[in-house]
Amino acid sequence: MKMSSFLFIAVPILLLLSCAKPTSESETKRWDSNQKTLSTLTAKYPNFRGALDIVQAEAAQQWEAALMVTEEEQKIAAMQTANTAAYPEFVRQLDGMENKLEALKSLCTKSTRNAVQTMDKESLRIARNNAQRTLSAMEYLLKNSTANTPVEATVLTNEASKKIKNANSNIQKVLKRISEKARAKKQQEKAKKDEQNAATKSKKPVKCSYCGVKNSPSASKCKGCGAPVK
Ligand SMILES: [Zn+2]
Known part of the structure; x- marks a missing residue:
């Protein structure tokens, strides 16, 4: 198997697996990256600060609440919700x-x-x-x-x-x-050339394979020996 086709299959599978099984570690990583994104965007677009601050504050509240959950699965679900809140459509x-x-x-x-x-x-x-x-x-x-x-x-x-x-x-x-x-033009030119080639070919005399006499390309019988002309 080629490396490229291997990657083509392996990468989506890995991505799928990493998405399918969130852990509190993976959600924490995502949270850190979301926080970074929010502060980068605030620096880059200070005029969006109001909206970004609201998103950040609401998500942070959800995140704090998620960290208090004791049951692991529920905790991870709450972390995911907080992460989704930290990266809404307009932030994306x-x-x-x-x-x-x-x-x-x-x-x-x-x-x-x-x-x-x-x-x-x-x-x-x-x-x-x-x-x-x-x-x-x-x-x-x-x-x-x-x-x-x-x-x-x-x-x-x-x-x-x-x-x-x-x-x-x-x-x-x-x-x-x-x-x-451009493609159509190229094709047209090619067709024209093919036509010209065919025309020159059809004008060429055909040599008889028996007697060697040159016959016209339209002849069916050799004018020298009478054999059929191929
Ligand atoms: Zn002949």
């Missing part, structure tokens, strides 16, 4: 925002090199300009809009994610159209 989105913005930026850069035809260049330029406008608008929104509550934060992050996704798929669509056109 905010956490992934930088990657999404970077992906869109690199798509803009990539798309400057791909267009050949003038019409494609133009539609790509429009999609790219839209994407760049979206990028700066969303960067501005994320840095300057105040989210005092999780609800406000959810509205903001949803809007930003949606617009970034749209800009991304618009460029992808144009790029796809361009590459489909």
